[in-house]
Amino acid sequence: MNRLKSRVAWVTGAGTGIGRGIALALAGEGVDLILSGRRTEPLEEVAEQVNKIGQKVVVAPLDVTDRDQVNRVAEQSAAELGRISLLVNNAGANTTNRTVTEMAPEDWDRVVDINLTGAFNCFRGVYPQMKEHGDSMVINIASMAGRQVSLLGGAAYCASKHGMVSLTQSINLEAADLGIRASVILPGEVDTPILAVRPQPVSEKRQSLMLKPEDLGETVVFVANMPPHVSIPEMWIMPTYQVSGTPLP
Numbered sequence: 001m002n003r004l005k006s007r008v009a010w011v012t013g014a015g016t017g018i019g020r021g022i023a024l025a026l027a028g029e030g031v032d033l034i035l036s037g038r039r040t041e042p043l044e045e046v047a048e049q050v051n052k053i054g055q056k057v058v059v060a061p062l063d064v065t066d067r068d069q070v071n072r073v074a075e076q077s078a079a080e081l082g083r084i085s086l087l088v089n090n091a092g093a094n095t096t097n098r099t100v101t102e103m104a105p106e107d108w109d110r111v112v113d114i115n116l117t118g119a120f121n122c123f124r125g126v127y128p129q130m131k132e133h134g135d136s137m138v139i140n141i142a143s144m145a146g147r148q149v150s151l152l153g154g155a156a157y158c159a160s161k162h163g164m165v166s167l168t169q170s171i172n173l174e175a176a177d178l179g180i181r182a183s184v185i186l187p188g189e190v191d192t193p194i195l196a197v198r199p200q201p202v203s204e205k206r207q208s209l210m211l212k213p214e215d216l217g218e219t220v221v222f223v224a225n226m227p228p229h230v231s232i233p234e235m236w237i238m239p240t241y242q243v244s245g246t247p248l249p
Helices: 017-028 040-053 067-081 105-133 155-178 193-197 204-209 213-224
Strands: 008-012 032-036 057-059 086-089 136-141 180-187 234-237
Touching: 008 017, 008 067, 008 105, 017 032, 017 040, 017 086, 017 213, 032 040, 032 067, 040 057, 057 067, 067 105, 086 105, 105 136, 105 155, 105 180, 136 155, 136 213, 155 180, 180 213, 213 234
Parallel strands: 008 032, 008 086, 032 057, 086 136, 136 180, 180 234
Antiparallel strands: none
């Protein structure tokens, strides 16, 4: 049963990678969309695809660390499309120099501000309308770095993704009785543009075996389609090589 048809979803980081995959998957389920990210051009390209699918879409560029922008987009977009009943916090960043002993303090601030505080800002932006109407959901896109600390993920990224897991749990503790459910999805390695800032290059074979953005789109649709009495607080999704006993490709 499709419980998503005619709903309105706000997806951050929607211009490329995972966010694009999520936006198109939701549009395919009959969801109208608010697309946010820092660059307008890729958002407009995704919006064109959403229009071809037949759904309404608002392109709303913003910096998720700017609370005034976030609140303005939440209010104006809801006025245009209807109340937001699904928020997908997907905006994320990392840096090339990732070690806690050597990374620049400003890089720490940027990664944590975008990944964690940005998710908090967007939730607070939609909270008034979700609280008023109930039957709403927040899906936070974290990472397995939110459960497994590693040098590959880096200090700021791992800390911010652990924080997203905790934020999800806090939303459920405080707002589940109001009809607001929160889920955090923790992907393993995904083939997205963020690979370009990894300290070490990724082999073509490994990249070919990674999760694809559309895999995360299908996962979000699955979680969001759960009936109101069902909650999936946390979900892992991994490429097969990351759960096997063989050496990484």
